Amino acid sequence: MEGLKLKLDDLQRVAEHEVDFQRAYKYRINVCCSSGCVPFGALKVLKAFEDAVKEFGVDKECKVARTGCIGTCSVGPAVLIEPGDYLYQSVTPEKVREIVRDHIVLGLPVKDMLYKNQAYFQKQHRLVLRNAGKIDPSRIEDYISAGGYSALAKCLATMTSQGVIYEVRTSGLRGRGGAGFSTGQKWGLVARAQNFPKYIVANLDEGDPGVFANRTLAEADPHAIIEGMLIAAYAVGAQKGYIYIRSEYPLAIQTLQKAIAQAKAMSLLGDNILEMSFKFDLELRFGAGAFVAGEETAILASVEGQRAMPRPRPPYPANSGLWKKPTLIQNVETLANIPLIVQNGGLWFTKIGTSKCTGTKCFSLTGQINNPGLIEVPMGISLREVVFDIGGGVPDGRKFKAVLVGGPSGGCLPDTLLELPIDYDSLTKVGAIMGSGGIVVLDDQSCMVDTAKFFTEFCVDESCGKCTPCRAGLARIKEIFDGITQGTGKMDDIATLEKSGVFIRDASLCGLGQTAPNPVLTTLRYFKDEYLEHIVEKKCKAGKCFKNEKEA
Amino acid sequence: MSIGTVKLKIDGVEVTVPEGTMILKAAKDNGIIIPTLCSLEGLTAYGGCRICLVEISGSPKLFPACITSVSTGMAVTTNSEKLKEYRKMAVQMLLAERTHICSVCVADEHCELQDMANQLGVDHVMFERNWSRDEIDSTHDFLVIDRNRCILCTRCIRVCDQIEGVHTLDLKLRGKDSQVIMDLDEHWANSCSCTSCRKCAKVCPVGAIYIEGEPIGHTKRKDIAEFILTRRNRK
Amino acid sequence: MTTTGKVRVATIWLSGCSGCHMSFLDQDERLIDLAQKIQLVYSPIADIKQFPENVDVTLIEGALANEEQLAMLKTARARSKILISLGDCAVTGNVTALRNAWHRSDQEVLERAYLDKSDLNPQRPDQVPKLLVKARPLHEAVKVDFFIPGCPPSADLINYVLTELLAGRTPNMEGRSKYG
Numbered sequence: 001m002e003g004l005k006l007k008l009d010d011l012q013r014v015a016e017h018e019v020d021f022q023r024a025y026k027y028r029i030n031v032c033c034s035s036g037c038v039p040f041g042a043l044k045v046l047k048a049f050e051d052a053v054k055e056f057g058v059d060k061e062c063k064v065a066r067t068g069c070i071g072t073c074s075v076g077p078a079v080l081i082e083p084g085d086y087l088y089q090s091v092t093p094e095k096v097r098e099i100v101r102d103h104i105v106l107g108l109p110v111k112d113m114l115y116k117n118q119a120y121f122q123k124q125h126r127l128v129l130r131n132a133g134k135i136d137p138s139r140i141e142d143y144i145s146a147g148g149y150s151a152l153a154k155c156l157a158t159m160t161s162q163g164v165i166y167e168v169r170t171s172g173l174r175g176r177g178g179a180g181f182s183t184g185q186k187w188g189l190v191a192r193a194q195n196f197p198k199y200i201v202a203n204l205d206e207g208d209p210g211v212f213a214n215r216t217l218a219e220a221d222p223h224a225i226i227e228g229m230l231i232a233a234y235a236v237g238a239q240k241g242y243i244y245i246r247s248e249y250p251l252a253i254q255t256l257q258k259a260i261a262q263a264k265a266m267s268l269l270g271d272n273i274l275e276m277s278f279k280f281d282l283e284l285r286f287g288a289g290a291f292v293a294g295e296e297t298a299i300l301a302s303v304e305g306q307r308a309m310p311r312p313r314p315p316y317p318a319n320s321g322l323w324k325k326p327t328l329i330q331n332v333e334t335l336a337n338i339p340l341i342v343q344n345g346g347l348w349f350t351k352i353g354t355s356k357c358t359g360t361k362c363f364s365l366t367g368q369i370n371n372p373g374l375i376e377v378p379m380g381i382s383l384r385e386v387v388f389d390i391g392g393g394v395p396d397g398r399k400f401k402a403v404l405v406g407g408p409s410g411g412c413l414p415d416t417l418l419e420l421p422i423d424y425d426s427l428t429k430v431g432a433i434m435g436s437g438g439i440v441v442l443d444d445q446s447c448m449v450d451t452a453k454f455f456t457e458f459c460v461d462e463s464c465g466k467c468t469p470c471r472a473g474l475a476r477i478k479e480i481f482d483g484i485t486q487g488t489g490k491m492d493d494i495a496t497l498e499k500s501g502v503f504i505r506d507a508s509l510c511g512l513g514q515t516a517p518n519p520v521l522t523t524l525r526y527f528k529d530e531y532l533e534h535i536v537e538k539k540c541k542a543g544k545c546f547k548n549e550k551e552a
Numbered sequence: 553m554s555i556g557t558v559k560l561k562i563d564g565v566e567v568t569v570p571e572g573t574m575i576l577k578a579a580k581d582n583g584i585i586i587p588t589l590c591s592l593e594g595l596t597a598y599g600g601c602r603i604c605l606v607e608i609s610g611s612p613k614l615f616p617a618c619i620t621s622v623s624t625g626m627a628v629t630t631n632s633e634k635l636k637e638y639r640k641m642a643v644q645m646l647l648a649e650r651t652h653i654c655s656v657c658v659a660d661e662h663c664e665l666q667d668m669a670n671q672l673g674v675d676h677v678m679f680e681r682n683w684s685r686d687e688i689d690s691t692h693d694f695l696v697i698d699r700n701r702c703i704l705c706t707r708c709i710r711v712c713d714q715i716e717g718v719h720t721l722d723l724k725l726r727g728k729d730s731q732v733i734m735d736l737d738e739h740w741a742n743s744c745s746c747t748s749c750r751k752c753a754k755v756c757p758v759g760a761i762y763i764e765g766e767p768i769g770h771t772k773r774k775d776i777a778e779f780i781l782t783r784r785n786r787k
Numbered sequence: 788m789t790t791t792g793k794v795r796v797a798t799i800w801l802s803g804c805s806g807c808h809m810s811f812l813d814q815d816e817r818l819i820d821l822a823q824k825i826q827l828v829y830s831p832i833a834d835i836k837q838f839p840e841n842v843d844v845t846l847i848e849g850a851l852a853n854e855e856q857l858a859m860l861k862t863a864r865a866r867s868k869i870l871i872s873l874g875d876c877a878v879t880g881n882v883t884a885l886r887n888a889w890h891r892s893d894q895e896v897l898e899r900a901y902l903d904k905s906d907l908n909p910q911r912p913d914q915v916p917k918l919l920v921k922a923r924p925l926h927e928a929v930k931v932d933f934f935i936p937g938c939p940p941s942a943d944l945i946n947y948v949l950t951e952l953l954a955g956r957t958p959n960m961e962g963r964s965k966y967g
Contacts, residue, residue: 290726307723312599312619465704465723465730466600472645475728476679483680496678503641506614507602647879651888654966655881655938666966673961675934676878680927683887700888 005267007275011144011153018145025063027104029053030080030133031091034069034219035251036212036373037076041092045077048096055097058104065142068220068255070133071124072115073373080133087115120371123390125352125378127360128336132220137255140262143223149268151339152230156276159342164235165191168338170346172358177203177296177331178406178435179511180357180424186328189318190236193326200233200241201299201322201329207246207291208407209458211438213362214332216374218245218252221336222259226282228335230273231342233280236328241280243332244299246287256284291408291462294436295510296329298464309464310510333362333437353379357423367404367440370395377422384418387441398443402527406435408455408462409515411522412448431522433515447542448527449534452519453481459516469504470513476500477520485545489535498524560626575617575628576604586630587639587668589646589757590705591618594777595714598706602642603668606630614638640672648679649728650686651700652758659759662768665703666758686731691741694764695753697732702760704730708752715777720746732760751776794843794953797829798873799863801856802883802922803849806939807874808832811846813942821946824953842867844952846935846945850876850883851923855916864929869952872925873945875938875966884922893918933958937965 006014022028031046046066053059070078075089079099086109088099095113102108126132135142143149155164169184190198202225206214218225229241245253260282263269271279285303287293293308300321302308321327337359341349350358357379363386366372370392377386387393387403394400402412405422411432413420420426424434442451460478465471480497483489501517501524508514524531533539540546556571562579569578574597579586589601597619605614609627617630629635646652646665654660668674686699706723709732713719720743724733734743753761754773763771773779800808808831814821828839838859845867851860864870875881886892897918902909925931935948944963951958 292726312597312616314620460727463727465725465727466598468600468602468642468645468703471704471728471730472649473641475682476645476648479680479682500641500645500679503638507605507638507642509599509602509616651885653879653881653885655875656885669966670964671962673959673964674966675936675960675964676872676924676926676931681880681884681924683884683921685888 005275008153008157011149011274014141015145015147015150018141021141022063022145026061027058027063028082029062029064029104030067030070030082031064032068032070032076032078032080032133033066034216035249036069036073036216037078038251040076040090042077044093045079045091045096048093049079049100052096052100053104056100056105058100062100062104065136066138067135068132068137069129069216069374071129071373071375072120072371074371075115078115078133081109084109088113089115117371117392119389120373120375120392123377123381123385124375125360126376127340127352128217128224128333128362129220129374129376130340131224132216135221137220137222138258140223140259140266140268143221147343148223148339149227151342152227152234152268153274155231155234155342156274156278161191161235161237164231164342167341167346168235171337171341171349172346172356173334173337173341173349174357174424175331176333176337176361176437177294178433180434183330183334186318186330187232187235189316190238190326190328193319195319195326196237197240197325198236198238199322199325199327200229200236200238201303201327202229202241202243202335203294203296203299203329203331204243204245204249204252205287205294205299206249206436207287207289207294207462208436208438210366210440211364211407211436213364213374213437215249215252217332217336217362218249219255222252222256223263224336224339225256225332226259226263226269228330228332228338229282230268230280231338232328232330232335234278236326238328239279239281241282242285242303242322243282244285244287244293244303246289246293248289253284253286260284290464291458292464292510292512295512297510299329300327307464309466310512312509354421354423356425361422361434361437363437363439365391365439365441368394368398368443368446369441379423380421382418383413383420383422386422386439387418391441394441394443398445400441401444401446402442402448402451404432404438404440404442404451404455404519406433406515406518407438408458409433409512409518410435410438411518412442412451412526413522414526417526431518431525433518435515445542447540447544448523448530449481449484449540450542450544452523453478453485455519456481456516459512463512463516467507467509467513469507470509470516473500473504474513474516477504477517484531484534485540487538487546491535493535494524494528494531558622558624558626560622560624560628562628563630569622571622573622575606575615575620575622578622579617579628579630584630586617587671588618589664589668589703590707592707592711592755592774592777594775594779594781595707595710595755598710601646601703601705603639605635605638607632607635636672639668640674643669643672643674644677644679646703647674648677648681650682650684650702657701657759658762658768659701659756662772663759664757689734689740690764691739692743692746693741693748694766695740695748695750695761696764697740697761699731699760701758702732703758704732705757706732707755707757708732708761711751711755711777715780716747716749716751718745718747721752793826794824795828795839795841796825797827797838797842797845797863797867798831799829799838799845799847799849799859800831801847801849801860801877801925802852803874803876804882805831805848807848807877810937810939810942811873811945814946815942817942817946821949825949838862838866840866844869844871844949846871846873847877847925848873850880851919851925851928852883853916853918857919857928860925860929869932870925870929871933871935871948872931873935874940875936877925878934878936880922880924881938884924887921891920892922893920934960935964941965
């Protein structure tokens with residue numbers, strides 16, 4: 001089918017053909033081969049399944065598919081057998097024969113190996129990750145058969161660009177990159193700008209430690225990103241787009257490259273898309289491993305080939321972005337929502353989440369928690385539900401202590417805030433941020449001073465060095481932490497930390513500096529007693545600090 | 553074509569300036585000096601030092617005056633207690649960042665950072681100071697760079713690129729480790745692009761780049777970029 | 788204040804060049820006015836062996852460079868109501884702190900001075916007090932109430948701060964001091 005120039009009406013036919021093709025199989029075995037499961041041996045498991053179905057002679061009724069992330073990263077490799085959505089956990093090549101024999105040949109699922117924690121999925125709402133783990137990301141036909149590119153076709157055939165922007169604005173979708181700016185409003189700004197050409201940049205530079213939502217999306221469903229970009233391009237009048245991806249994501253890069261090539265071959269990218277007078281070209285640009293390059297103006301500099309250093313705003317990229325032309329910058333998660341909004345209408349989207357924050361958000365759940373992994377939940381869900389119902393609480397009978405929401409520049413929230421609904425405004429109010437969607441759970445063995453110090457160190461290393469508060473200020477904060485955790489802390493340090501933290505937050509140039517003091521300020525706000533304990537008693541209950549002294 | 557004008561208030565004084573003027577310039581043209589370190593007339597604005605932050609009524613945010621343009625009806629405050637406090641903080645962070653010892657520095661009494669500290673009443677640094685030991689490059693015939701005194705304002709980089717047009721200077725590394733380098737991190741004597749024009753030394757606000765054996769007051773010429781630009785544009 | 792009605796003032800000379808004390812003396816005839824109001828209870832320019840109790844104002848010149856000085860500084864802090872860092876060495880570390888950029892500068896500075904650079908009879912001195920790893924400004928070790936920066940601070944500035952304090956006002960350093 002590749003190399004076929006699709007026309008508008010052909011999409012439906014491709015989808016039907018593919019559905020028929022897949023229906024020929026009685027079973028579909030989805031083996032998660034994302035970056036999470038591959039280190040556990042997912043590729044060997046995939047091979048074992050391919051061999052086993054042949055061995056048992058069921059290869060005609062059984063399709064073995066290499067898919068993206070299924071979501072249970074802690075118990076990989078994960079395998080999903082359809083129909084019935086039987087999810088097998090920690091599959092090894094040795095167990096594969098047993099699964100094929102019992103489940104496929106005899107029709108008896110192997111209960112011992114099934115994933116039992118149903119709550120993990122019950123409270124989730126998978127929109128962005130709708131196809132993750134279900135389709136083979138390396139086949140564009142899989143995506144089309146799941147309804148892919150039909151939203152683009154709908155736009156091109158029946159909607160004006162204003163109509164698309166209207167739906168997106170109605171949906172209330174806000175940027176998933178962290179700041180939460182209204183997507184519809186941003187599109188309107190770029191569409192209105194009278195300066196050509198215009199550009200689109202998809203942000204896939206996920207630099208936060210412990211955050212992997214964008215990577216997973218690109219690995220599992222690359223075409224959703226491409227379709228979102230196409231629709232955005234149609235709406236704002238852009239003809240050239242870049243996906244800015246960090247080079248630490250080789251599998252995602254490979255997947256995206258393949259997807260772009262397929263889309264080009266099928267006339268879904270390039271000149272005359274779907275034989276319509278719509279033109280859009282897409283390129284990948286690679287980041288060189290700087291956290292700050294995820295900041296929207298730093299991305300611009302990097303795509304242009306300069307040092308990834310942020311620029312002051314205004315002028316906003318919507319008016320003066322790439323090469324001083326109007327540029328739409330969106331996180332890939334935002335873009336993946338777009339096809340659904342176009343397909344189902346903006347109003348449909350407002351029914352998910354809360355009235356001010358519609359839709360869902362992907363979170364990378366890590367730290368001291370029973371079920372780490374990638375989850376997607378409706379906005380407004382409480383922290384408690386995420387940590388305890390979905391995450392399964394803290395392991396080994398330990399006590400929950402705090403949860404860090406929003407990556408390295410997020411806020412450390414104590415148990416008293418567990419009922420807090422997760423949305424942009426509530427999080428900001430308590431000193432945390434949505435950020436890139438990192439949730440790190442800390443148990444009673446972690447020291448909050450040490451945690452704040454760790455994340456400050458991260459931001460010191462990642463500061464680009466352009467503005468004084470972030471470059472010079474964070475380094476001083478880090479030194480104060482060194483003192484406190486090595487026994488030379490003074491009472492004045494608390495005031496100094498607070499004063500400089502507030503200054504760095506207010507005076508820094510870009511989002512990195514403005515949010516970097518969050519871990520410091522929130523731990524000071526909610527866990528001051530631990531600072532006092534370190535400074536006055538020179539003690540660390542968790543036993544993380546004062547290590548150097550003991551050795552000396 | 554006539555350029556429109558904009559009316560706004562700076563520190564309560566009503567002023568009228570051409571459209572597109574930056575707050576810093578609008579204030580200066582009306583006799584209000586907003587302190588700054590990285591900004592220099594004739595060079596593109598950088599927005600890095602954060603000394604020129606001002607308040608604009610109606611917004612909780614602070615805006616760098618060097619890079620925020622005026623708009624009608626804007627009310628700018630340039631010198632509130634909070635801004636003073638923040639400027640002091642920024643200066644202290646700069647002083648604590650590398651080895652700034654005025655008494656042994658060539659730029660003593662000709663140093664914008666020192667002047668700024670004095671003006672703002674910074675009588676000590678609340679942070680423990682970092683004692684850097686960065687490379688001093690004196691290989692050039694007469695230009696010397698002492699990176700321990702550098703405040704990373706990038707004036708030298710901008711003047712080299714935008715006025716001299718050679719772009720010998722740039723930054724390497726990032727964050728607190730950032731360093732001004734010549735070409736691809738060559739010693740200055742080995743730089744094949746440097747024209748030895750001295751503009752970097754003329755605009756350096758501190759004693760990081762200087763001319764060996766020349767009194768610093770003689771070297772410094774902060775209007776050099778503006779001066780050359782106006783001469784160039786004169787037909 | 789004691790029964791004499793005079794403010795008890797002390798001055799201390801730590802690791803500095805004594806220039807700040809010279810500047811203090813440069814107040815010239817104003818010293819006579821000052822002498823009406825203050826009593827010098829401890830100073831390198833007065834022959835007093837022990838740092839006394841109940842001092843109102845102590846001016847300290849020089850950076851904190853060795854353990855003996857640290858003990859002295861702590862005593863002064865404990866016995867003084869107001870402690871003032873006098874001059875850049877006390878305020879920033881200044882020249883004394885130039886050694887700080889070296890790794891383990893307390894060792895290296897002695898080696899450089901007494902071994903590497905000695906013309907005859909190189910030997911490590913064992914009579915001097917133990918150096919601190921880094922020479923520090925005073926406020927990194929104890930609470931300091933006022934700072935008079937400058938290398939040296941001008942006599943006018945010293946006089947201004949003292950006059951203000953004697954009048955019970957808080958000196959305002961904005962635009963007055965000369966950093967460095």
